Amino acid sequence: MIKRIFFFISLLIPFTFLQASIVVLNGLTHNYKVENGQVYKGKIAIENTGSKPQSVKIFLQDLSYQADGTISYTAPHTNERTNTDWIKLNTNFITLKGKEKTEVYYEITVPKQLSKPGSYWSVFIVEPVEDVKPSDSKQGVNITSIIRYAIQVITDYDAEKVKPDxxxxxxxxxxxxxxxxxxxxxxxxxxxxxxxxxxxxxxxxxxxxxxxxxxxxxxxxxxxxxxxxxxxxxxxxxxxxxxxxxxxxxxxxxxxxxxxxxxxxx
The missing domain is CATH 2.60.40.10 (Immunoglobulins)
Structure with missing residues (x-):
C-alpha cells in the first residue's frame, strides 16, 4: 500500500507584517498530498510594500503553545516530532528593494520510513531586519531585528491510522x-x-x-x-x-x- 503524507503551511500569527512593510502573497495555507520518500517543492512569496529596501532572514525552529497564551519557539530537535531535517531553503537571507516582490523556495524530502503515524511539524521564522549599517562605535556592522513571524509546516503521516484525542x-x-x-x-x-x-x-x-x-x-x-x-x-x-x-x-x-x-x- 502506498503511504501518503499531508502537509500544509499556515501563517501562525496575525498579519503584522504590514508594520515592517513585508507581506506574504501566496496565502496563509498551502495543502499538499505527497507520497512516502518523495521530494516536494514549495515557495514563500514575499513583497516589500514600502519604498525603502528591507532585508529579511528566514530559518527553521520548533514550536509549542499552551492555552495560557504561552508560545515557545525553540531550536530544531527540541520537539521529538520535528520535521526540520526534512526541509531545505534555497536561501536564508534576502533583501528586497522598495515595492519589490520575490519568492523563497524550499524542498521537503519525506523520509522513506517513519516509525510512528501522526503529525510532524516545525515553523519558518520570517524576520525582517534593519538594513546593514556601519557601526559608529565598533568595527564591522550591526543588524537589528524588527519583528518576527512564524509559518507552520505540518506534515501528517498515515493520518487515517491515528484517532484524534x-x-x-x-x-x-x-x-x-x-x-x-x-x-x-x-x-x-x-x-x-x-x-x-x-x-x-x-x-x-x-x-x-x-x-x-x-x-x-x-x-x-x-x-x-x-x-x-x-x-x-x-x-x-x-x-x-x-x-x-x-x-x-x-x-x-x-x-x-x-x-x-x-x-x-x-
Missing part, C-alpha cells in the same frame, strides 16, 4: 469589554493535528429551556498543545445554567463535556 482542561466565564466570554481550554492529547470548533448548548437550570447554541472560531491544535476557545455569551441573561460543550473537528469527530454555568450581572 481532545481533552477539556478548563471552562470559565470572564468579562471582557462589557461582554461575558466563556473560555474553554482544549488540549490535543493525540498524535495528529486537529482543527476543532468549540460550541456550547445552554439550558436554563430551573426550567430546562434551551437558550441557544453558540460557537467559537475553528483553531488548529498541534499534538501535545492546547488553546483557549472563546465564545461570546452576551445574549444570555444573568442566571444559572446547565450546558453541553462540544469540540468538533473537520472530520466531524466530537468530544463532549457537561458543565454548570453561572452568568453574572458584573
Amino acid at each position: 481532545l481533552k477539556f482542561e478548563s471552562v470559565k466565564i470572564e468579562k471582557e469589554e462589557s461582554k461575558q466570554i466563556v473560555k474553554i481550554a482544549i488540549a490535543n492529547k493525540g498524535d495528529i493535528y486537529s482543527k476543532p470548533t468549540a460550541s456550547i448548548e445552554i439550558y436554563n437550570r430551573k426550567t430546562g429551556q434551551k437558550m441557544g447554541v453558540f460557537s467559537s472560531q475553528a483553531m488548529g491544535l498541534l499534538p501535545k498543545t492546547s488553546k483557549s476557545y472563546h465564545i461570546d455569551l452576551n445574549k444570555i441573561p444573568p442566571d444559572q445554567y446547565n450546558a453541553v460543550i462540544i469540540a468538533t473537528d473537520e472530520d466531524e469527530n466530537a468530544f463532549a463535556l457537561n458543565v454548570e454555568l453561572e452568568v453574572k450581572n458584573d
Whole structure:
C-alpha cells in the first residue's frame, strides 16, 4: 500500500507584517498530498510594500503553545516530532528593494520510513531586519531585528491510522469589554493535528429551556498543545445554567463535556 503524507503551511500569527512593510502573497495555507520518500517543492512569496529596501532572514525552529497564551519557539530537535531535517531553503537571507516582490523556495524530502503515524511539524521564522549599517562605535556592522513571524509546516503521516484525542482542561466565564466570554481550554492529547470548533448548548437550570447554541472560531491544535476557545455569551441573561460543550473537528469527530454555568450581572 502506498503511504501518503499531508502537509500544509499556515501563517501562525496575525498579519503584522504590514508594520515592517513585508507581506506574504501566496496565502496563509498551502495543502499538499505527497507520497512516502518523495521530494516536494514549495515557495514563500514575499513583497516589500514600502519604498525603502528591507532585508529579511528566514530559518527553521520548533514550536509549542499552551492555552495560557504561552508560545515557545525553540531550536530544531527540541520537539521529538520535528520535521526540520526534512526541509531545505534555497536561501536564508534576502533583501528586497522598495515595492519589490520575490519568492523563497524550499524542498521537503519525506523520509522513506517513519516509525510512528501522526503529525510532524516545525515553523519558518520570517524576520525582517534593519538594513546593514556601519557601526559608529565598533568595527564591522550591526543588524537589528524588527519583528518576527512564524509559518507552520505540518506534515501528517498515515493520518487515517491515528484517532484524534481532545481533552477539556478548563471552562470559565470572564468579562471582557462589557461582554461575558466563556473560555474553554482544549488540549490535543493525540498524535495528529486537529482543527476543532468549540460550541456550547445552554439550558436554563430551573426550567430546562434551551437558550441557544453558540460557537467559537475553528483553531488548529498541534499534538501535545492546547488553546483557549472563546465564545461570546452576551445574549444570555444573568442566571444559572446547565450546558453541553462540544469540540468538533473537520472530520466531524466530537468530544463532549457537561458543565454548570453561572452568568453574572458584573
